[in-house]
Amino acid sequence: MSVVRDGRGGAGAGGGATGEGLWALGWARGLCYVGLGLLGVLVGAAGVLVQAAWLPLGLVLGLLGSVGVFWGGSQVTRNKVGAVAPATGWFLAVFGLAMARPEGDLLLGAGVGAYVYLFGGLMCAVICATLALPAPLAPRPKSR
Template sequence: MTTPVSLGRILGYLGLAVLGAVVALAGALVQDAWPPGGLLLSLAGCAALFYGGWAATGSRIGVAVPAAFWLVCVVLLSTTRPEGDFLFAAGASSYLYLLGGALLAVICATVPYLTSSGANRA
């Protein structure tokens, strides 16, 4: 680990975790609302969160923290309740949101980032 652990860094990661949960909930509500614009808006929110986490922290942990919380929240939101309530209906839009968001997290975490001088910033 090249950066020291500080209170500000910990609070930043906690903020990214909360944003991951918020983006998961917002995406669950919007992805099926205005086809296909809602799905694209939901995926754009995921991409912005994951890339923004990397840009804000300068490390891949900045992608992993919101992505993990996003994934946990999406899985919890996709389960049905005893009353029969659910947020994700069985359909192409829901599956594309689930798979597309996970794919965006993997892309943001594994693509090498270059600085303005062209050097690799892993």
């Protein structure tokens, strides 16, 4: 296996020098994505509860919290996966809470506020995941 070196002395897209492949991204980045996914679950569940409790203001608060997590995740990780990870957790939480339980309980009932939260959150997730991010800052050369 040939190793392609970039200008910074690291391995290029061909993988690490030891053939690590996808593991070359690092465990810290993976933990960040898992944390963002769990944060998305929490924000989605809190949004379901808040939008039903305080209908006009709670709906706006739930959607703003969702946008904050999606956009913040993409800014922290500087890539689009940072927005997709919390959006996945949000989606799983909201749709999990929208399903009827055997007792007949629903947390996300059929109403205008619930539908606006559901489709508005999905639309915000797609927008935050597809927006073009600015290029990362190039490292400055060291002055002598």
